[in-house]
Amino acid sequence: MRIVVDAMGGDHAPSEVVQGALNAVSDDSGIEIILTGDEKKISSSFPSSSNSSSITIHHTSQTVEMTDGPLQVIKQKPNSSLVAGIEMIKNGKARAFVSAGSTGAILAASLFLLGRIEGVKRPALGVFFPSGNNGLVLCDAGANSDAKPEHLLQFAIMASGYMSHIKGVHEPKIGLLNIGVEETKGNDLYLEAHSLMKEYLPTFKGNVESRYLFEGEVDVVVCDGFLGNNLVKFAEGWIRHVHQDLSTQLENQNVSVEKKREFKSIFSRALRHFEYEEYGGVPLLGIDGDVIICHGSSPARAIKNAIFAAKKSAETNLVGSIRDDISSTVSLIEGKV
Amino acid sequence: MRIVVDAMGGDHAPSEVVQGALNAVSDDSGIEIILTGDEKKISSSFPSSSNSSSITIHHTSQTVEMTDGPLQVIKQKPNSSLVAGIEMIKNGKARAFVSAGSTGAILAASLFLLGRIEGVKRPALGVFFPSGNNGLVLCDAGANSDAKPEHLLQFAIMASGYMSHIKGVHEPKIGLLNIGVEETKGNDLYLEAHSLMKEYLPTFKGNVESRYLFEGEVDVVVCDGFLGNNLVKFAEGWIRHVHQDLSTQLENQNVSVEKKREFKSIFSRALRHFEYEEYGGVPLLGIDGDVIICHGSSPARAIKNAIFAAKKSAETNLVGSIRDDISSTVSLIEGKV
Numbered sequence: 001m002r003i004v005v006d007a008m009g010g011d012h013a014p015s016e017v018v019q020g021a022l023n024a025v026s027d028d029s030g031i032e033i034i035l036t037g038d039e040k041k042i043s044s045s046f047p048s049s050s051n052s053s054s055i056t057i058h059h060t061s062q063t064v065e066m067t068d069g070p071l072q073v074i075k076q077k078p079n080s081s082l083v084a085g086i087e088m089i090k091n092g093k094a095r096a097f098v099s100a101g102s103t104g105a106i107l108a109a110s111l112f113l114l115g116r117i118e119g120v121k122r123p124a125l126g127v128f129f130p131s132g133n134n135g136l137v138l139c140d141a142g143a144n145s146d147a148k149p150e151h152l153l154q155f156a157i158m159a160s161g162y163m164s165h166i167k168g169v170h171e172p173k174i175g176l177l178n179i180g181v182e183e184t185k186g187n188d189l190y191l192e193a194h195s196l197m198k199e200y201l202p203t204f205k206g207n208v209e210s211r212y213l214f215e216g217e218v219d220v221v222v223c224d225g226f227l228g229n230n231l232v233k234f235a236e237g238w239i240r241h242v243h244q245d246l247s248t249q250l251e252n253q254n255v256s257v258e259k260k261r262e263f264k265s266i267f268s269r270a271l272r273h274f275e276y277e278e279y280g281g282v283p284l285l286g287i288d289g290d291v292i293i294c295h296g297s298s299p300a301r302a303i304k305n306a307i308f309a310a311k312k313s314a315e316t317n318l319v320g321s322i323r324d325d326i327s328s329t330v331s332l333i334e335g336k337v
Numbered sequence: 338m339r340i341v342v343d344a345m346g347g348d349h350a351p352s353e354v355v356q357g358a359l360n361a362v363s364d365d366s367g368i369e370i371i372l373t374g375d376e377k378k379i380s381s382s383f384p385s386s387s388n389s390s391s392i393t394i395h396h397t398s399q400t401v402e403m404t405d406g407p408l409q410v411i412k413q414k415p416n417s418s419l420v421a422g423i424e425m426i427k428n429g430k431a432r433a434f435v436s437a438g439s440t441g442a443i444l445a446a447s448l449f450l451l452g453r454i455e456g457v458k459r460p461a462l463g464v465f466f467p468s469g470n471n472g473l474v475l476c477d478a479g480a481n482s483d484a485k486p487e488h489l490l491q492f493a494i495m496a497s498g499y500m501s502h503i504k505g506v507h508e509p510k511i512g513l514l515n516i517g518v519e520e521t522k523g524n525d526l527y528l529e530a531h532s533l534m535k536e537y538l539p540t541f542k543g544n545v546e547s548r549y550l551f552e553g554e555v556d557v558v559v560c561d562g563f564l565g566n567n568l569v570k571f572a573e574g575w576i577r578h579v580h581q582d583l584s585t586q587l588e589n590q591n592v593s594v595e596k597k598r599e600f601k602s603i604f605s606r607a608l609r610h611f612e613y614e615e616y617g618g619v620p621l622l623g624i625d626g627d628v629i630i631c632h633g634s635s636p637a638r639a640i641k642n643a644i645f646a647a648k649k650s651a652e653t654n655l656v657g658s659i660r661d662d663i664s665s666t667v668s669l670i671e672g673k674v
Contacts, residue, residue: 131578142516146524179479179566187483187563210571214578226524227564229516231571234547238575241468241551242611249607255599262592263600270586274579 001030003310004094007037007045008063008081009101011297014038017100018045020303025054027304031311034058034094037081060084064101070108082106086113089289096290096310098281100298106291107143107284114289117319119326122151123286124225125293126159127232128279131214134167138177138221141282142229149192152176152222156201157329158285159220161322166312167219174201175208175218177227182207189224197222200329239274243267280305283313285322290314338367340647341431344374344382345400345418346438348634351375354437355382357640362391364641368648371395371431374418397421401438407445419443423450426626433627433647435618437635443628444480444621451626454656456663459484460623461492461562462630463499464569465616468551471504475514475558478619479566486529489513489559493538494666495622496557498659503649509556511538512545514564519544526561534559537666576611580604617642620650622659627651 005021007014014037021033032054035042039059062080064073077083082101086109088094099106107123116123124140139159140147147155156174163172176194178186183194185207197204208218210231223231246267250260272278280302281292290313294306313319342358344351351374358370369391372379376396399417401410414420419438423446425431436443444460453460461477476496477484484492493511500509513531515523520531522544534541545555547568560568583604587597609615617639618629627650631643650656 130582145516145522177567179482179563179570185482190563209574210567211574211577213571213574215574223567226516226527227567230514230547230560230564230568233516234550234568234571235575237546237548237550237552238572239579240548242576242579242608245467245610246604246607249610250603253603253607255603259599262596263603266587266590266592266600267583267604270583271579273582273586 001311001314002032002034002094003096003098003307004034004036004085004088005303005307006081006085006097006099006101007035007042009099010294012299013100014042015045016298016300017303018042019300020298020307021055022050022052023300023304024307025052028308028311029054031307033307034088036060036085038063058084058088064105066102068105070102070104073105074109074112083109083113086110086291089291090114095314096292098292098294098303098306098310100294100296100303103142103293106293110284110287110289110291114287114291116286117288117323117326119330120158120286120322121154122147123284124155124158125228125282126162126285127228127282128166129214129235130273131216133216134169134219136213136219136221137163138223138228138232139285140223140225140228141232142225143284144225146226147189147224149189149196152189152193152224153196153200153329154286154326156197156204156220156222157325158322159222160203161318161325162283162285163219165316165318165321166309169219171203172219173217174204174220174222175206177210177221177223178207179209180207181209193222200332236276239271243271277302278305280307280309283309283318288319290319338648338651339369339371339431340433340435340644341371341373341422341425342640342644343418343422343434343436343438344372344379346436347631349636350437351379352382353635353637354640355379356637357635357644358392359387359389360637360641361644362389365645365648366391368644370644371425373397373422375400395421401442403439405442407439407441410442411446411449420446420450423447423628426628427451432651433629435629435631435640435643435647437631437633437640440479440630443630447621447624447626447628451624451628453623454625454660454663456667457495457623457659458491459488460621461495462565462619463496463622464565464619465503466551466572467610468553470553471506471556473550473556473558474500475560475565475569476622477560477562477565478569479562480621481562483563484526484561486526486533489526489530489561490533490537490666491623491663493534493541493557493559494662495659496559497540498655498662499620499622500556502653502655502658503646506556508540510554511541511557511559512543512555514547514558514560515544516546517544518546530559537669573613576608580608614639615642617644617646620646620655625656627656
């Protein structure tokens with residue numbers, strides 16, 4: 001399968017992106033990669049020993065800057081690694097797109113070039129968290145900074161499709177993130193979303209509090225993108241803070257240097273499980289094409305895993321599945337009105 | 338100083354509350370405690386060996402149930418441990434009130450009996466997080482499920498007062514929690530709050546992303562109560578999940594049983610630092626009296642630390658300080674209009 005990867009997106013581009021691509025094709029011979037971006041910079045990022053016939057470079061001359069607004073990127077930079085990459089999905093030159101570039105710009109270019117799946121009101125980001133048996137998907141993790149109740153209903157449907165595809169969970173259990181389990185809890189948005197989800201989603205389990213998120217009661221948790229983005233970033237900051245603090249505290253323990261070293265190594269190995277790099281990128285659910293967004297600081301490991309995630313999305317036809325699920329709910333709602 | 342403690346509030350009442358009170362008076366001879374609640378149940382929770390002249394019981398005959406709404410509690414249960422306890426602050430029989438009961442009921446009874454500090458529009462909860470040098474206070478942690486921009490401005494002022502009082506931080510640096518550092522980020526509430534805070538708060542440092550919350554850049558972080566409550570509960574669930582998961586992973590490591598035990602003990606000791614029990618309760622900022630709310634699952638350690646927090650609030654006149662700070666901002670805003 002041919003996957004296009006934005007070699008210029010992210011804090012460690014192009015070197016870590018190139019390394020991630022090399023690792024992906026070396027681990028999975030079914031993957032071909034097109035790297036978009038500055039040919040010279042990309043070429044010089046290849047380790048001298050590497051020689052992969054599964055990777056080609058598509059040169060682009062324009063550079064997306066951190067200060068560029070999303071609209072500016074799609075209007076003024078058609079020959080950037082980001083826009084040209086997404087264009088390749090549109091033209092059928094590749095099956096999926098992976099980038100660690102600006103979320104806003106990827107979202108805007110995806111909407112402009114690929115459009116939404118029919119019936120979808122807003123695309124959303126679905127982030128995977130390790131927990132319980134299968135983990136859970138939180139959606140929206142920040143594609144939108146505000147939302148309406150019907151958007152939350154659709155986030156639930158799209159995230160359920162994603163959870164079925166990545167983890168093979170049959171009829172994922174859905175929860176609405178809220179400040180209490182009672183139906184009467186939360187602000188107007190959440191009260192209305194609750195009643196919509198209760199009416200239209202047979203696997204809706206009601207409100208779930210974030211303190212019980214990881215106890216395996218739900219496979220999908222829905223919230224608005226402002227809350228979701230804050231939570232996902234909080235999780236990242238909190239785990240890093242706990243890690244650093246524990247390392248410091250360990251230094252002060254009255255045990256030998258060897259034990260400290262051994263403990264730190266066990267501890268770091270165990271914490272890997274919680275690092276975003278392990279789960280690769282995050283799909284832009286609701287876009288009519290497979291678009292995977294990576295963390296801006298992605299190292300090679302995250303890029304490689306995002307490429308695998310992109311392949312899986314395309315292979316299992318996640319987009320087609322979301323199209324079917326959204327379309328049946330739209331009919332159901334219209335039938336009621 | 339005399340502090341009234343709701344002996345019937347919380348999942349482990351009255352036994353853990355009684356034990357927490359005993360530990361508090363044993364550690365600090367300057368504290369006298371009145372326990373409100375069912376005299377028989379409270380008495381039988383005292384360990385047979387204990388004999389503290391610093392603790393008295395004020396019998397109340399009504400019981401607050403989990404299903405009681407806040408208004409029901411204040412109207413129909415004046416002789417409950419919660420309402421009678423807050424009444425004692427109003428009547429000057431005690432200086433501060435501590436409870437692990439329902440946040441909604443404590444808030445309602447505090448508003449009804451003690452009222453707001455002049456000029457305060459909405460009381461808010463300020464939660465302390467360990468981080469950097471002094472830690473930080475997040476406010477509102479869930480007293481309100483929605484908010485207006487001017488409420489966020491006041492949360493910043495009240496939380497700054499709290500941070501100065503508990504940690505002696507001079508002119509605490511204030512951040513607005515948001516999905517990006519740029520002024521243009523976030524939904525309408527956050528955009529407007531940003532411009533208000535920029536105008537009226539000299540120590541406002543702009544937006545802060547939750548992933549960098551623990552890097553010591555701000556002493557106070559402001560958000561609406563819906564987001565704040567979700568974040569605080571997420572932090573609690575996440576740390577518990579990480580703890581459990583690491584213990585399981587440690588079991589699977591190829592090291593001796595003795596080492597596993599030793600590692601687990603070091604690890605648990607280090608993680609104590611992140612447990613809410615360590616920081617006691619959370620003050621209801623903006624109420625005209627010292628009211629401290631504890632986590633519903635509070636064990637004795639949390640109750641004891643909440644009693645110390647209550648004493649510190651009253652001793653340092655946190656309420657007076659908030660009154661002054663709110664009043665000067667109100668004058669400033671009125672002067673401008």
